[in-house]
Amino acid sequence: xxxxxxxxxxxxxxxxxxxxxxxxxxxxxxxxxxxxxxxxxxxxxxxxxxxxxxxxxxxxxxxxxxxxxxxxxxxxxxxxxxxxxxxxxxxxxxxxxxxx
Numbered sequence: 001x002x003x004x005x006x007x008x009x010x011x012x013x014x015x016x017x018x019x020x021x022x023x024x025x026x027x028x029x030x031x032x033x034x035x036x037x038x039x040x041x042x043x044x045x046x047x048x049x050x051x052x053x054x055x056x057x058x059x060x061x062x063x064x065x066x067x068x069x070x071x072x073x074x075x076x077x078x079x080x081x082x083x084x085x086x087x088x089x090x091x092x093x094x095x096x097x098x099x100x
Contacts, residue, residue, distance in 0.1 A: 021045075025041055025059065029041070041056065
């Protein structure tokens with residue numbers, strides 16, 4: 001028997017595979033009322049946070065979702081914020097601390 005005959009699973013096109021991932025992300029967003037963090041999406045869909053971030057970014061580029069918030073990272077990144085960016089971050093953190 002050839003390898004093709006041994007394969008019981010039909011092949012799935014790359015487009016169908018991506019469509020299924022996109023649908024999974026959109027489904028969990030809809031079920032949560034449209035507001036989740038990338039980490040929450042990743043956990044609910046069963047993928048890494050980086051993979052979920054990539055999918056959400058692609059969905060946003062195609063107009064399927066709108067990114068409504070930006071998360072301030074607490075771990076060091078490879079880039080440093082400018083003075084203006086640092087001031088904005090400090091102001092934002094101060095506002096969140098003042099909110100009950």
